[in-house]
Amino acid sequence: MKKIVVLEGSPRARGNTALVTDWVLEGLGRAFRPERVRVAGLDILPCRECGDCWKTKGAAGCRPPDDMPGLYDRVLDCDLLVVTSPVFCWGVSGQLKVAIDRLLALVFGENLLKHKRLALVLTGGGDEFDGADLVVHACRNLARFADLDYLGQLVVAPCPDRPRLGRDARIREQARRFGRELRAALGKKPQP
Numbered sequence: 130m131k132k133i134v135v136l137e138g139s140p141r142a143r144g145n146t147a148l149v150t151d152w153v154l155e156g157l158g159r160a161f162r163p164e165r166v167r168v169a170g171l172d173i174l175p176c177r178e179c180g181d182c183w184k185t186k187g188a189a190g191c192r193p194p195d196d197m198p199g200l201y202d203r204v205l206d207c208d209l210l211v212v213t214s215p216v217f218c219w220g221v222s223g224q225l226k227v228a229i230d231r232l233l234a235l236v237f238g239e240n241l242l243k244h245k246r247l248a249l250v251l252t253g254g255g256d257e258f259d260g261a262d263l264v265v266h267a268c269r270n271l272a273r274f275a276d277l278d279y280l281g282q283l284v285v286a287p288c289p290d291r292p293r294l295g296r297d298a299r300i301r302e303q304a305r306r307f308g309r310e311l312r313a314a315l316g317k318k319p320q321p
């Protein structure tokens with residue numbers, strides 16, 4: 130069974146991105162039992178650029194006293210990492226950015242993420258060129274840098290706020306379709 134970790138970047142536990150993510154996971158199918166991790170619920174300190182991760186092989190080597198060790202274990206154990214975020218100021222949420230910076234400790238020194246799969250789910254208040262495009266670009270670069278197999282993105286922008294989003298059958302179907310595409314991709318071997 131493939132293991133899926135959903136790294137949820139929104140500070141709102143029941144916000145737009147969480148609802149769109151619910152629908153993606155419906156499309157993916159319950160059988161995978163993805164683990165959802167809200168970064169806003171974790172205590173994660175920003176990268177201090179101490180350089181310890183560069184000197185460490187086989188582990189993150191990153192030692193600030195916070196919740197990252199548990200997140201490192203979950204990410205190391207997964208086959209597919211689904212990163213979700215609202216677009217905040219033409220980037221991801223601050224909470225998610227801090228977590229991604231720290232996850233790079235699994236790449237520096239020795240790349241322990243090589244060939245894992247990555248997918249992205251975004252919601253934005255503006256259109257797709259109001260920051261979502263920049264996040265997609267950054268995510269592709271991250272995948273190339275970390276040798277991840279990038280499965281693609283779902284961008285819902287402009288995203289109506291709840292409860293209008295809850296009634297939007299078109300977005301719901303679009304998200305479920307993306308989930309089904311991820312399920313199909315999981316059945317395939319990662320690109321060499």
Ligand SMILES: Cc1cc2nc3c(=O)[nH]c(=O)nc-3n(C[C@H](O)[C@H](O)[C@H](O)COP(=O)(O)O)c2cc1C
Binds near residue numbers: 143252253
């Ligand atoms: C601080 C802040 C910054 C935002 N910046 C952008 C932005 O640059 N581009 C955009 O399209 N939407 C922006 N938005 C709108 C959110 O991306 C949008 O409402 C999103 O769907 C919220 O998702 P959530 O409910 O999961 O937090 C911003 C919202 C906030 C609160």
